[in-house]
Amino acid sequence: SSALTLKEALENVIPKKRDAVKKLKACYGSTFVGPITxxxxxxxxxxxxxxxxxxTSLDPEHGIKFQGLTIEECQNRLPNTGIDGDxxxxxxxxxxxxxxxxxxxxxxxxxxxxxxxxGRKLPHYTEKVLSSLPKDMHxxxxxxxxxxxxxxxxxxxxxxxxxxIGKMEFWKDTxxxxxxxxxxxxxxxxxxxxxxxxxxxxxxxxxxxxxxCTNICSLLGMTNGTNSSxxxxxxxxxxxxxxxxxxxxxxxxxDHEGGNVSAHTTHLVGSALxxxxxxxxxxxxxxxxxxxxxxxxxxxxxxxEMNSNISSIAREQEIKDYLxxxxxxxxxxPGYGHAVLRKPDPRFTAMLExxxxxxxxxxNDKNVLLMQKLAEIAxxxxxxxxxxxxxxxxxxxxxxxxxxxxxxRELLFFTVxxxxxxxxxxxxxxxxxxxxxxPIERPKSLNLEGLEALTKASNVNKL
Amino acid sequence: xxxxxxxxxxxxxxxxxxxxxEIKKFKKEHGxxxxxxxxxxxxxxxxxxxxxxxxxxxxxxxxxxxxxxGRTIPEIQRELPKAEGSTEPLPEALFWLLLTGEIPTDAQVxxxxxxxxxxxxxxxxxxxxxxxxxxxxHPMAQFSIAVTALESESKFAKAYAQGVSKKEYWSYTFEDSxxxxxxxxxxxxxIYRNVFKDGKITSTDPNxxxxxxxxxxxxxxxxxxxxxxxxxxxxxxDHEGGNVSAHTTHLVGSALxxxxxxxxxxxxxxxxxxxxxxxxxxxxxxxxxxxxxxxxxxxxxxxxxxxDTLxxxxxxPGYGHAVLRKTDPRYTAQREFALKHxxxxxxxxxxxxxxEVAPGVLTKHGKTKNPWPNVDSHSGVLLQxxxxxxxxxxxxxxxxxRAIGVLPQLIIxxxxxxPIERPKSFSTEKYxxxxxxxESKN
Numbered sequence: 039s040s041a042l043t044l045k046e047a048l049e050n051v052i053p054k055k056r057d058a059v060k061k062l063k064a065c066y067g068s069t070f071v072g073p074i075t076x077x078x079x080x081x082x083x084x085x086x087x088x089x090x091x092x093x094t095s096l097d098p099e100h101g102i103k104f105q106g107l108t109i110e111e112c113q114n115r116l117p118n119t120g121i122d123g124d125x126x127x128x129x130x131x132x133x134x135x136x137x138x139x140x141x142x143x144x145x146x147x148x149x150x151x152x153x154x155x156x157g158r159k160l161p162h163y164t165e166k167v168l169s170s171l172p173k174d175m176h177x178x179x180x181x182x183x184x185x186x187x188x189x190x191x192x193x194x195x196x197x198x199x200x201x202x203i204g205k206m207e208f209w210k211d212t213x214x215x216x217x218x219x220x221x222x223x224x225x226x227x228x229x230x231x232x233x234x235x236x237x238x239x240x241x242x243x244x245x246x247x248x249x250x251c252t253n254i255c256s257l258l259g260m261t262n263g264t265n266s267s268x269x270x271x272x273x274x275x276x277x278x279x280x281x282x283x284x285x286x287x288x289x290x291x292x293d294h295e296g297g298n299v300s301a302h303t304t305h306l307v308g309s310a311l312x313x314x315x316x317x318x319x320x321x322x323x324x325x326x327x328x329x330x331x332x333x334x335x336x337x338x339x340x341x342x343e344m345n346s347n348i349s350s351i352a353r354e355q356e357i358k359d360y361l362x363x364x365x366x367x368x369x370x371x372p373g374y375g376h377a378v379l380r381k382p383d384p385r386f387t388a389m390l391e392x393x394x395x396x397x398x399x400x401x402n403d404k405n406v407l408l409m410q411k412l413a414e415i416a417x418x419x420x421x422x423x424x425x426x427x428x429x430x431x432x433x434x435x436x437x438x439x440x441x442x443x444x445x446x447r448e449l450l451f452f453t454v455x456x457x458x459x460x461x462x463x464x465x466x467x468x469x470x471x472x473x474x475x476x477p478i479e480r481p482k483s484l485n486l487e488g489l490e491a492l493t494k495a496s497n498v499n500k501l
Numbered sequence: 502x503x504x505x506x507x508x509x510x511x512x513x514x515x516x517x518x519x520x521x522x523e524i525k526k527f528k529k530e531h532g533x534x535x536x537x538x539x540x541x542x543x544x545x546x547x548x549x550x551x552x553x554x555x556x557x558x559x560x561x562x563x564x565x566x567x568x569x570x571g572r573t574i575p576e577i578q579r580e581l582p583k584a585e586g587s588t589e590p591l592p593e594a595l596f597w598l599l600l601t602g603e604i605p606t607d608a609q610v611x612x613x614x615x616x617x618x619x620x621x622x623x624x625x626x627x628x629x630x631x632x633x634x635x636x637x638x639h640p641m642a643q644f645s646i647a648v649t650a651l652e653s654e655s656k657f658a659k660a661y662a663q664g665v666s667k668k669e670y671w672s673y674t675f676e677d678s679x680x681x682x683x684x685x686x687x688x689x690x691x692i693y694r695n696v697f698k699d700g701k702i703t704s705t706d707p708n709x710x711x712x713x714x715x716x717x718x719x720x721x722x723x724x725x726x727x728x729x730x731x732x733x734x735x736x737x738x739d740h741e742g743g744n745v746s747a748h749t750t751h752l753v754g755s756a757l758x759x760x761x762x763x764x765x766x767x768x769x770x771x772x773x774x775x776x777x778x779x780x781x782x783x784x785x786x787x788x789x790x791x792x793x794x795x796x797x798x799x800x801x802x803x804x805x806x807x808x809d810t811l812x813x814x815x816x817x818p819g820y821g822h823a824v825l826r827k828t829d830p831r832y833t834a835q836r837e838f839a840l841k842h843x844x845x846x847x848x849x850x851x852x853x854x855x856x857e858v859a860p861g862v863l864t865k866h867g868k869t870k871n872p873w874p875n876v877d878s879h880s881g882v883l884l885q886x887x888x889x890x891x892x893x894x895x896x897x898x899x900x901x902x903r904a905i906g907v908l909p910q911l912i913i914x915x916x917x918x919x920p921i922e923r924p925k926s927f928s929t930e931k932y933x934x935x936x937x938x939x940e941s942k943n
Contacts, residue, residue: 059545059929066936067542072925074537074552080528082755083924088539088548091926106930163635167646170633172626172653179652182762183630186649186769189642190635198774296926299756303749303766309547310745310773316642320749320766323649327756328661329921377923477546478775480823481553483742485560490527492536492552 044149045213047137052209052473059474076489083297088481089305091296092470093135093463101384102294104131105138109290109384117146118285119249122278125285127249128462129153131292132220135466154246154253157221160229161191168226173233177454178326180230185319188222192313208311209472215314216465223458224250228257234448235269242266251284254458260445270445279396280444284455286392287437290385291456293463295378299324300331300457304464305471309479314465321464322457331456334438335449337373341405341439351407354415361419373435374416375428385433386413389440405439509613510675512601517671517916524917541936544927548743549823553924554751556742558599558909566830567740569595570602574736574830582610584710584731589838592734592905593617593711596682599739600909614710620683621705621714623691627651631691632700640692640897641772647688648765651681655759670757671916677760678908685901686711690718697891715901719889725842726887732838733880736831737899739906743824745770746777746900750907751914755922760911767907768900777896777903783819784881784892791851798854807855807862819878820859821871831876835883848882 041047072087095103104112116126116134120143129150133141141149167187171180189195194211197203203211225244232241241259243266248256255261255277259269262277272280296302304321308314325331348356364371376383390413393400400406413431420429438452446452484492507515537552559569569577581590581604593613597605605613627650634643652658657673665673690702698720705714712731721727742751750767754760771777794802810817822829836856839849856874863872881895913919927935 055929062929062933062936063542063545066933066940067540069541069936069939070538071541071544071932071935071939072539073535074539075532076534076536077528077532079536079552079555080524080532080919082920082922083553084920086539086551086553086924087927088544088551088553088924089926090545090929090932092928095928095931163638166633167630170626170630171650175626175650175653176658179649179762182649182765183646186642186646187634187638190638195639297924299752299921299923302922302924303752306745306749306752307766307770307773310770310776312769312773316645316769316772319645319649320753320769323758323762323766324753324756326762327753327758330756474545477549478745478773478823479547479748480745481548481551481743481748482824483554483556483560483747484552485557486524486527486555488560489536489555490531493531493534495536 042145042148043152044133044136044217045210047133047139047141047145048213048469048473051137051139055470056474076493079484079489089296089302090476091301091305091467093466094293094295096295096378098378098380101379101381102290104293105134107134107140109388112289113388115140116289117141117143119150123282123285125282126289127251128285128289128292128459129250131289132462132466135293135462136469150249151246153217153221153250154248155221156218157224157250157253158244158246160222160225161188163190164188164226165229168229168233169238171233173237175233176326177230177234177448177451178322178331178457180233181226181454181457182319182322182326184226184230185219185315185322188219189313189315189319191218192315195313195315198311198313205475208475209469212314212472213469216469219314219318219465220461221250223461224253224257227254227454227458230454231258231448231451234451241269249285251288252281254288254455255281255284258446272444276399276444279399283392283440283444286388287441287455288459290388290433291459293460293466296464296467298330299327300460301464301467305467306479308468308471309476311478314468317468318461318465321460325453325457325460331453333372333432333434334452334456337409337434338405338438338442338449338452340372341408345404345408351404351411354411357411357415358419361416362423365419365423371412371416371420373412374420374431375426376432379430379432380428382430383432386431386435389433389436393436393440400443403443406443409436409439507609508616509597509600509605509609510672512603513675513912513916514672516601517913520913521917541932544932554742554748555919556747556751556910557602557913558906559739559741561741561824563824563826566825566827569739570598572598574834577735578834580604581735582607584713587728587731589712589728589731590735591710591712591731592738592902595735595738596905596909599906600912615707617679617683617711618705618707618709618714620680621687623684623687624651624654626653627688628691631688631695634695636696639772640696640894641768641777641900643692643696644688644897644900645765645768645772647692648681648685648761648768651684652759652761652765654680655761656680658759661757667918671912674760674912674915678912681760681764682711682904682908685904686715686718689715689897689901690720692897693719693891693894697894721887721889723887726889729838729883729887732834733883733898734902734905736834737876737880737902737906739903742910744776745773746903747907747910751910752922754911754914755919757921760908763911764904764907767903771896771900771903777899779818779875779877780880780895780899781892783877784885784895786818787848787851787882791848798851800854800858803854804858804862807859811862811866817859817863820863820874821869822873822875825873825875826871828873829875829878832874832879835876835879839879839883839886843886846882846886848885852879852882
């Protein structure tokens with residue numbers, strides 16, 4: 039299409055989409071799509087096929103697809119800046135998630151500019167709040183607080199309260215809030231990083247002339263240029279590589295279906311018509327959970343510890359012995375396996391390729407080299423061990439150690455970067471929930487006695 | 502120790518091994534039993550009707566309303582220990598019931614009250630944070646922010662980072678939950694005093710019960726208002742696990758976030774207009790109605806107003822419910838409180854007349870599955886009577902109450918090793934593919 043802005047592009051696709059959902063419900067609304075078993079209720083809705091989520095689909099064999107496109111297809115088709123990188127811009131991915139279509143180069147450039155303008159300044163009250171926080175407060179806690187404070191500026195909350203907007207118009211203010219939120223993340227995260235590493239003193243400055251990820255990197259003090267303190271003394275090439283690592287990482291972590299805790303929480307809170315800021319702040323609280331967002335740092339710790347316990351990465355048998363020792367003590371190898379995936383995670387593959395394309399940069403980094411070696415050896419060991427449904431590496435196997443390589447040493451902060459990226463998928467869905475007028479989420483709960491009673495019903499059957 | 506001296510933690514520790522074993526056995530024997538199905542319209546319809554969650558504290562029956570560990574509201578009003586001279590149940594006694602399934606003794610509740618009061622101190626950085634927030638930031642956003650900031654105090658988060666055994670998760674979750682409950686009245690009151698009054702708060706009284714402390718911290722000494730707080734906290738606490746605030750707390754907690762982050766996320770859901778802010782909307786609607794009928798509270802006038810509202814395409818707020826199909830017993834409990842303490846109060850008379858008229862009008866209108874009032878119909882009016890007129894604060898009180906209802910399940914989840922929650926999602930294209938495949942088989 040020829041739409042210049044994301045909003046225009048959305049307005050172009052909305053009528054057809056509303057109609058498609060309406061027809062699907064009319065024709066197939068009463069169709070059975072899956073069973074509910076005792077196991078699924080006791081087991082965290084595992085296997086419960088009960089959520090609508092438009093942006094991504096996760097296939098156990100092929101991995102993630104973003105509006106039908108694989109990571110490889112995204113890398114080939116989504117626009118990059120055209121001047122300083124091989125990876126697509128996350129802004130292009132956001133456009134794809136929202137509209138279902140690949141933006142033109144011009145649309146992507148225009149959208150990059152739009153987001154950069156939206157994000158140029160944090161509300162003064164948010165800055166004040168972040169200033170008042172203890173510098174050693176967990177960065178995810180700081181992020182959740184900063185986002186919740188932005189509720190004051192929510193157009194949706196304000197206009198809903200005034201009763202000025204009809205239900206089928208809710209999506210417009212939700213879109214405004216969502217884009218403003220995503221745009222604010224470079225300054226928010228930069229502020230938090232400076233809080234925990236630099237006594238709150240800024241590490242860089244914001245620019246409207248660069249893309250979202252370049253701003254994130256500059257504000258972390260991680261670019262070689264006038265906008266940043268370049269705390270780790272990166273060369274120009276390293277700076278560019280780090281920006282592209284950030285684009286890659288944030289581009290592929292945007293969404294992973296709707297059932298993961300951060301996405302589901304954002305959707306659930308938003309279904310009560312909470313605004314995007316409160317909704318995503320809640321999602322961040324879920325992402326902060328050890329079982330959800332902390333895997334990348336566990337891998338980093340694991341790689342460092344393993345390297346200090348083996349004599350050489352070249353000694354395969356020693357590596358195997360180390361892995362067996364872990365498995366035999368009932369521990370897991372972090373970064374391997376996945377709840378849904380049954381093949382190598384394409385997100386891992388993309389991160390691995392990033393490293394493989396830069397052999398000189400990583401040739402002396404024992405941790406990155408070990409990460410690559412493990413990708414060859416660990417699956418064989420896990421297969422032989424026989425207890426894993428998926429012996430392959432997932433994205434966490436590579437992502438944290440690459441950030442660590444360039445100088446992000448605050449492991450707790452990895453999840454904040456994850457949080458920047460993850461904003462895009464759930465907030466896109468929140469906009470679409472409003473477009474489609476979807477209702478509050480409210481499943482039924484039962485106590486154990488109630489569940490037991492159901493198993494005694496005369497018409498009971500088993501899978 | 503003797504039974505009457507047993508603390509809540511001791512009693513829970515005694516109960517939980519058998520409960521965990523029961524669940525394990527049940528899952529092994531009946532795991533594959535199908536107890537329901539998902540229809541496509543439910544996946545787009547917010548999981549309405551899908552059996553998805555285990556929730557021990559309460560079960561909601563469409564006809565009978567809520568039961569807390571098998572007991573109706575009138576039953577808990579009779580059975581739960583009360584403060585001396587009071588006719589309303591103590592909310593901390595309900596907390597004990599929700600966690601253990603048992604009614605505590607007077608001595609046990611008194612000890613729990615004292616324990617909660619002893620945990621009420623707020624870290625200085627949270628006070629500073631609350632003071633740094635803009636006065637016009639919604640009280641619920643402030644409440645969630647403060648609870649989030651308490652994460653730095655989390656004993657669970659610290660223990661988890663140090664590699665504590667999974668069997669001990671519940672113990673740290675218990676401590677965090679009681680610390681959090683102890684601090685909520687102070688936080689709520691600090692927000693109230695900051696936004697609407699002079700910003701100053703008094704201290705928690707170590708000898709007062711939870712509801713009394715909340716009332717006094719807010720700045721209200723009236724004996725009946727204190728009793729109202731006890732009732733309010735009790736009946737707003739739990740309403741099974743599928744509502745947005747309870748479900749969010751459970752969902753975030755299932756990733757092993759601390760009780761602080763889990764509840765803070767739940768509060769953000771409670772802040773949603775369709776969930777915990779409904780009581781505010783009812784009150785605004787009542788004021789508008791009162792203004793338009795100019796003192797004429799006759800049934801005929803009210804009936805006409807209701808029809809005008811419905812014919813304009815708007816809803817009657819405070820009526821209907823996602824699950825309930827009769828008058829919400831929480832509404833009834835509040836109505837009885839009003840009849841006892843201020844039967845002649847103007848707003849109560851208005852609510853009462855609406856209650857006489859609305860079910861008939863809504864039934865005749867024919868578009869609602871439930872023409873009966875829910876809890877939100879009444880809660881604002883009771884608070885107004887005692888002078889707590891700041892409606893945007895009401896959801897914060899609801900949040901304090903809701904914490905009493907949701908934290909027990911979080912503790913139980915950690916004790917029985919409940920897994921992360923992760924339902925499966927599909928896009929419209931995938932659902933289309935799926936239903937066509939299914940239909941072609943039939």
